[in-house]
Amino acid sequence: MARVMPAFWHEGHAGSRARIIPDEVAVAFTYNQSTHAVMMASPADLEDLAVGFSLNEAIVEHPGQIEEIRAVVLEDGIDLRIRLDADRAAGLIERRRHVAGPSGCGLCGIDSLAGAMRPPKTVGEGLRLTPDQVLVALDALGPHQIWGRESRAMHAAGWWHPDRGMALVREDVGRHNALDKLAGALVLGGLPAAEGVAVITSRVSIEMVQKVAMAGITVMIAVSAPTALAIRTAEAAGITLVAVARADGFEVFTGVRRIAGLDQS
Structure with a gap:
C-alpha cells in the first residue's frame, strides 16, 4: 500500500488530501523453471495465491504435489517459482503457455475453448442457511476489508462459517486473485471448505464459479449479478449461487434448496 496526496475538487472547493492506494505488480507463475502465466496482483499472501491458483487451475490435485514455493x-515484478513433483510437471507440459493479462486474468494458461469451458467439479451437499445467515455472512465481510476500505480499489473473498464467523479474508486488486488466495489459505489452514460460504465483492463470471467449485465450497454470495454462463455453471456444479446481495435482501439463482424458507417458494 502507498500513500499519495491527490488534488481534489468537491462542492466548489479545491484542496488536497491523503489517499491510500494499493500496490499492483506483475506476478509470474513459474513451474519447474518454465513460465505458465503472468498476471497483475497485489504482492501479499503469495503462498496462498500460488497454492490456490495451482489447485483452481487443476495444475495440481493437492498441495502435496508442490515441492517448493519461492517468491x-x-x-520488474515477482517471480513465483513453484517446483512440482515429477508426475505433475510432466502433465503440465501439454498445456504450458505464456499468458500476460490484466489484473487477475481468470483463465490464465488456457489455450483452447475446451479448456476454458471445462465441466465444473461437482460439489457435495454442504450446509443449509437461513436468509438471516446469508445477510450475516454478507455483513461480516466489510470489517475485514482493511485494504479495500483504505484504498477503495481492492476486491475481497471471504470464508464465513456458521460457528466461526468470517474466519478468512483475502484481498487483491484482481477478483480472481482474491479467490485463489482464499482457496490456498483454506487448504494450507486445513479448514473444511464445504462447511462454509464464499463471500465475494465482485460480479460472478464463469471463472469465479469454477474456482469456488474446485475449492469444494457449496454456497457463494456475491454483491453483484452473475452472467448467464455463470448461472449455468453453478447449476451444473451443484452450487447455491446467491447474488445481488445487499443489506436488505438478495437473489438466489441456483441451488435454492440450501436456503431455508425459499426452497418452498
Missing part, C-alpha cells in the same frame, strides 16, 4: 523479487 523472488525482481526489478
Whole structure:
C-alpha cells in the first residue's frame, strides 16, 4: 500500500488530501523453471495465491504435489517459482503457455475453448442457511476489508462459517486473485471448505464459479449479478449461487434448496 496526496475538487472547493492506494505488480507463475502465466496482483499472501491458483487451475490435485514455493523479487515484478513433483510437471507440459493479462486474468494458461469451458467439479451437499445467515455472512465481510476500505480499489473473498464467523479474508486488486488466495489459505489452514460460504465483492463470471467449485465450497454470495454462463455453471456444479446481495435482501439463482424458507417458494 502507498500513500499519495491527490488534488481534489468537491462542492466548489479545491484542496488536497491523503489517499491510500494499493500496490499492483506483475506476478509470474513459474513451474519447474518454465513460465505458465503472468498476471497483475497485489504482492501479499503469495503462498496462498500460488497454492490456490495451482489447485483452481487443476495444475495440481493437492498441495502435496508442490515441492517448493519461492517468491523472488525482481526489478520488474515477482517471480513465483513453484517446483512440482515429477508426475505433475510432466502433465503440465501439454498445456504450458505464456499468458500476460490484466489484473487477475481468470483463465490464465488456457489455450483452447475446451479448456476454458471445462465441466465444473461437482460439489457435495454442504450446509443449509437461513436468509438471516446469508445477510450475516454478507455483513461480516466489510470489517475485514482493511485494504479495500483504505484504498477503495481492492476486491475481497471471504470464508464465513456458521460457528466461526468470517474466519478468512483475502484481498487483491484482481477478483480472481482474491479467490485463489482464499482457496490456498483454506487448504494450507486445513479448514473444511464445504462447511462454509464464499463471500465475494465482485460480479460472478464463469471463472469465479469454477474456482469456488474446485475449492469444494457449496454456497457463494456475491454483491453483484452473475452472467448467464455463470448461472449455468453453478447449476451444473451443484452450487447455491446467491447474488445481488445487499443489506436488505438478495437473489438466489441456483441451488435454492440450501436456503431455508425459499426452497418452498
